[in-house]
Amino acid sequence: MNKVILMGRLTRDPAVRYSQGEHAMAIARYTLAVDRRVRKNNENDQTADFINCVAFDKAGEFAEKYFRQGMRVLVSGRIQTGSYTNKDNVKVYTTDIVIEDQEFADSKGAAAAGNSQGSNQSQYTDDEGFIHIPDGVEDEGLPFS
The missing domain is CATH 2.40.50.140 (Nucleic acid-binding proteins)
Known part of the structure; x- marks a missing residue:
């Protein structure tokens, strides 16, 4: 492959x-x-x-x-x-x-803001751009299993 x-x-x-x-x-x-x-x-x-x-x-x-x-x-x-x-x-x-x-x-907003290596990351995302899911969130609300 x-x-x-x-x-x-x-x-x-x-x-x-x-x-x-x-x-x-x-x-x-x-x-x-x-x-x-x-x-x-x-x-x-x-x-x-x-x-x-x-x-x-x-x-x-x-x-x-x-x-x-x-x-x-x-x-x-x-x-x-x-x-x-x-x-x-x-x-x-x-x-x-x-x-x-x-x-x-990157999102359009991040690209427009000149997001360089995570310098403008949201408080809800990690360095890789993944969203943090808070503890206690039910699995049924997530778009994947």
Whole structure:
């Protein structure tokens, strides 16, 4: 099975181009900065991975219209590897996430307020943005079992 789920922030606005031919298709490329859950051992340790993503057709159009640098998004898809020979005749290997589903990870209000790594979190949510459910709440009122 080849399935990837990532949540991260867009490092820049998606770069979109359209394919040639009878049915022009949007191809959006963007990079997600995905935080690592490990603590830094020293000042020079990398704390995030930068993962290349590509969205085709309607997903590409959605990314072009709504995604902007700094937004936190949730994506799922599959890993695709490839290679090509560059102009210097050197073989270059690539790894991309081909997007199958993508959505906003922050509320519209949080994104508009420039919510950066939880700095404007509500008193009702934790650092990951999950809502705290108070003790004594009956299970029947929750939307899941």
